Amino acid sequence: MNQPLLEVKNLTKVYRIGGLLSGRTVKAIDSVSFQIPSDKPKIIALVGESGSGKSTIARIILGLLQPTSGEVIYKGRNILEWLKKNKLEYYKEVQPIFQDPYGIYNPFYRVERVLELAVKKFKLSSNREDTRKLILKAMEDIGLRPEDILGRYPHQLSGGERQRLMLVRILLIKPNLIIADEPISMIDVSLRAMFLNYLISFKDKYNISSIFITHDLNVASYVADDILVLCHGRIVEEGPKDEVITEPLHPYTKLLTSSIPIPDPTKRWKEQLDLTSIESFKKLKVEKGCVFFARCPFASEKCRNETPPFLEIKTGRKVACFLYL
Ligand SMILES: Nc1ncnc2c1ncn2[C@@H]1O[C@H](COP(=O)(O)OP(=O)(O)O)[C@@H](O)[C@H]1O
Ligand SMILES: [Mg+2]
Incomplete structure (x- = not known):
């Protein structure tokens, strides 16, 4: 296999x-360990409830936070080295x-400054x-009318417009x-x-990979090729999207998927679990053994005391x- 991205x-x-x-x-x-391949x-999607550690992982990959241990390797080089020397x-390659x-x-x-700064910082023109041509073209590609947006201040745009300008920024930088x-x-x-469709089109048109963080398995199943399931700071399952959704292996993933009726993100955006159970779940965090022990219907004594290893049990499924041992 090629060196991972x-x-x-x-x-x-x-x-x-x-x-x-x-x-x-x-x-x-x-x-936490996972890879993104470089060949394709x-x-x-990194899926997990609130507090499961998703943003912590994102911030470490972006070099905004130091891990206590472990490392992030991008194109074969430790990101500490990237950040020190290049x-x-x-940040031309990896964008948030x-x-x-x-x-x-x-x-x-005015909002266009965010775009102008990106062009300047990464010497795109x-x-x-x-610079003006680049920005107008990228806005057009994201379906934003410059006359509706340019010249405004951030608070004068909707959250959706501000976020779409981030897509414009991505399109300029092409990480x-x-x-x-x-x-x-x-x-x-x-x-x-629409936002998700743009991310998919970035992948198809410009070969841009994404780590898409969400608490919503519906969204993950719409946008992702592969799914990683995070439970209390540990990845408990990984595999191709369709397999994880239709044939979940981990009891926690089974619980999450049991509340997915329609794989259409526009039709159902409800929370996966009701909030009271999430709150009580947080309190059930354990110090040793399986992270899902306290709620698992299949838990045994072994699960209380030992952490199950994260293993590939069939091709592409961990x-x-x-x-499964
Ligand atoms: N700066 C911080 N200081 C102390 N605890 C933190 C800090 N940031 C996050 N945490 C804790 O770490 C856990 C994971 O947080 P986070 O990575 O933000 O999860 P998520 O993005 O999945 O909601 C939570 O229990 C959170 O309270
Ligand atoms: Mg978060």
């Missing part, structure tokens, strides 16, 4: 909370889309006229990999499928569960 190896992040003296810690992610662009190149794009904009400048952390949760329901 991205390798996430045994990432663990322990946050210290309440200052050094209190000594309280939270293990947000634990030994892919959208990989930071600009790294965050949940709330408002934070990207400076409220005192050599003069003002070309190899997008890290999209819950990018559609703050945009109007009616615009969500699961961390003693039922």
